Amino acid sequence: MYPLLIDWVGLIIRWVHIITGIAWIGSSFYFIFLDASLRQRAAMPDGVAGESWQVHGGGFYHMQKYATAPADLPAELHWFKYEAYFTWISGFLLLALLYYLSAELFLIDPEVWDINAGVAVLIGVASLAAGWVVYDQLCKSPLGQNETALSAVGFILLVAVSWGYTQVFSGRGAFMHSGALIGTIMVANVFFIIIPNQKKVVADLIAGRTPDPALGRDGKQRSVHNNYLTLPVLFVMVSNHYPMTFESRWNWLILTCVIVVGGVVRHFYNLKNAGKGEQYWLMPIAGAFMLAAIGLSLPPRSNVALEDIPEVSFTEVRRIIDVRCTVCHSATPTFEGFDRPPGGVIFDDMRDIQRSIPRIRTQAVNSRAMPLGNVTEMTDTERQTLSHWLARGAPLE
Numbered sequence: 001m002y003p004l005l006i007d008w009v010g011l012i013i014r015w016v017h018i019i020t021g022i023a024w025i026g027s028s029f030y031f032i033f034l035d036a037s038l039r040q041r042a043a044m045p046d047g048v049a050g051e052s053w054q055v056h057g058g059g060f061y062h063m064q065k066y067a068t069a070p071a072d073l074p075a076e077l078h079w080f081k082y083e084a085y086f087t088w089i090s091g092f093l094l095l096a097l098l099y100y101l102s103a104e105l106f107l108i109d110p111e112v113w114d115i116n117a118g119v120a121v122l123i124g125v126a127s128l129a130a131g132w133v134v135y136d137q138l139c140k141s142p143l144g145q146n147e148t149a150l151s152a153v154g155f156i157l158l159v160a161v162s163w164g165y166t167q168v169f170s171g172r173g174a175f176m177h178s179g180a181l182i183g184t185i186m187v188a189n190v191f192f193i194i195i196p197n198q199k200k201v202v203a204d205l206i207a208g209r210t211p212d213p214a215l216g217r218d219g220k221q222r223s224v225h226n227n228y229l230t231l232p233v234l235f236v237m238v239s240n241h242y243p244m245t246f247e248s249r250w251n252w253l254i255l256t257c258v259i260v261v262g263g264v265v266r267h268f269y270n271l272k273n274a275g276k277g278e279q280y281w282l283m284p285i286a287g288a289f290m291l292a293a294i295g296l297s298l299p300p301r302s303n304v305a306l307e308d309i310p311e312v313s314f315t316e317v318r319r320i321i322d323v324r325c326t327v328c329h330s331a332t333p334t335f336e337g338f339d340r341p342p343g344g345v346i347f348d349d350m351r352d353i354q355r356s357i358p359r360i361r362t363q364a365v366n367s368r369a370m371p372l373g374n375v376t377e378m379t380d381t382e383r384q385t386l387s388h389w390l391a392r393g394a395p396l397e
């Protein structure tokens, strides 16, 4: 009963996370596009800097953007902020439910660093907060005046932190924390800078004061950062189910490549939307970095000739799987907290194992994603044995 309930809680939070995430990123993409689609026309009302005609869902929309604000503020003004806040809240709950409550399984890898779960969780949470503080201070420092220098320093720090995480957590925990850190910075930008600044501007306008242009400028800067960070975060969130990314020994470099790909693709669309043409030359750059990420995910190649690979009997393979995997992957798992086989994957008999051969290769041979957190202490020799067995065509006798 209990594990089933935890699964439901996890599923519902994940559902909320995806819905709020879509709403947030969707509205953010929309406004970026809207901004870029504004055109100046003759006879626009006073204070209007541009307008855009759009058609959607059977109706026509006539959008107008005021350079600062309309002379009279409308009584009803729609804000866009809760999407971002709830994306973070649901994301953090999910992180806590999976990675913090089951730190031994998802967050810690004793071969990386054999730390106590409490300490690991503390490092995780503290790093998210510290990451934001450092980024925020950088933006507010003199460096923040120079967008190119700031981006370069920010990028290098992000790569350094991604590498740092791999020295503390399991591959999966490290990857997820890099994504969570970027996501936290993005939401904190909305919560601490963009929305409060906007509120000050509105308050100034109501009081008849001229708003400080720095408020709008700072908000815009953070909003541009968020724009470039969106795609990499989404990659991290979905890559969770692909051990070739987070389990690669180059996982932090894969992430670096993806940050470049995401940034370059966003840049292409930003230029295009701004009417600066379709800069197709950017695409091969994104493609090259994507290929580099794929290359970095490849398992080390063995140059041992087939006949030199020792023969492995199925009995031996069976023994390894029985000892290391079936506590969880059985119709009746015995590992605490599991009442059903995780992912529906079962290794109870020969047919079960046979059906799962490709997945055993991805999860336990090409990567060390399984056993989770290596709780059953599978040895490298045993992985090697499985690898030899697979190389010899996985014989079932």
Ligand code: HEC
Binding pocket: 105, 241, 321, 324, 325, 326, 327, 328, 329, 335, 342, 343, 345, 356, 359, 360, 363, 364, 370, 371, 372, 375, 376, 378
């Ligand atoms: C501590 C329990 C535990 C042990 C031990 C364990 N697994 Fe898993 N396994 C899981 C969980 C939990 C999942 C669920 C998927 C997830 O969230 O990644 C899973 C998923 C899988 C999947 C499906 C992955 C996918 O995304 O399709 C495979 C294949 C797998 N395990 C293989 C193995 C193999 C092989 C071993 C032994 C070498 C093993 N597991 C040991 C808990 C375990």
